Amino acid sequence: MKLTTIIRRYVETDTGHRVPNHKSKCRHMHGHRYRFEVEIEGDIVSERGVSEEGMLIDFSDISNILNEFVHDIVDHAFIVYEQDELLLKMFEQLPPDHRIVKVPFIPTAENLPKWAFNQVEPHIKTSYGNRLKLIAMHVRETPKSWATWRV
C-alpha cells in the first residue's frame, strides 16, 4: 500500500438556482449556502528554507484560487441553465449588472462540482515543481447532501 498526503480546503457561497424539470420543490427559485471543497494530493515541498517547505501548497494560495475562480463568480449570484427559457426571459427585466451565471447544464449538486473542478484545476500548482494534483471537488448543497467529481 502506497501512502500519500491529501489536503482539503473549502470556500462557501450564497447562491441561487433552480432545477427546472424537478418533480417537486427544487423547480422553484431558491438558494443554498454552498460549500465547494477541493481535495489535493501530491508530494511535500522539500526545498529547504522556502515558505512552502513541508507543505503540498500553501492553504492561503488554495483559498485565493477558490475565491477567484469559484466564490467571486457564483457568490450572491443566480446560476441558470442556458436552456431555462422561462427564467432567462424573467432575468431580462433585471439591470445588466445583476449577477446571473449561465451554464450549459442543469445546476444540480451533481453537476456543480464538475464545473468547479474545471474552474480550479489549471491553477493548482506551486513554483517548486512538486507533484500536485486536484483529485476531487466536493459540493455540499445542504448539510445532508453532497456530491463529488473525482479523478
Ligand SMILES: [Zn+2]
Ligand atoms: Zn436547490
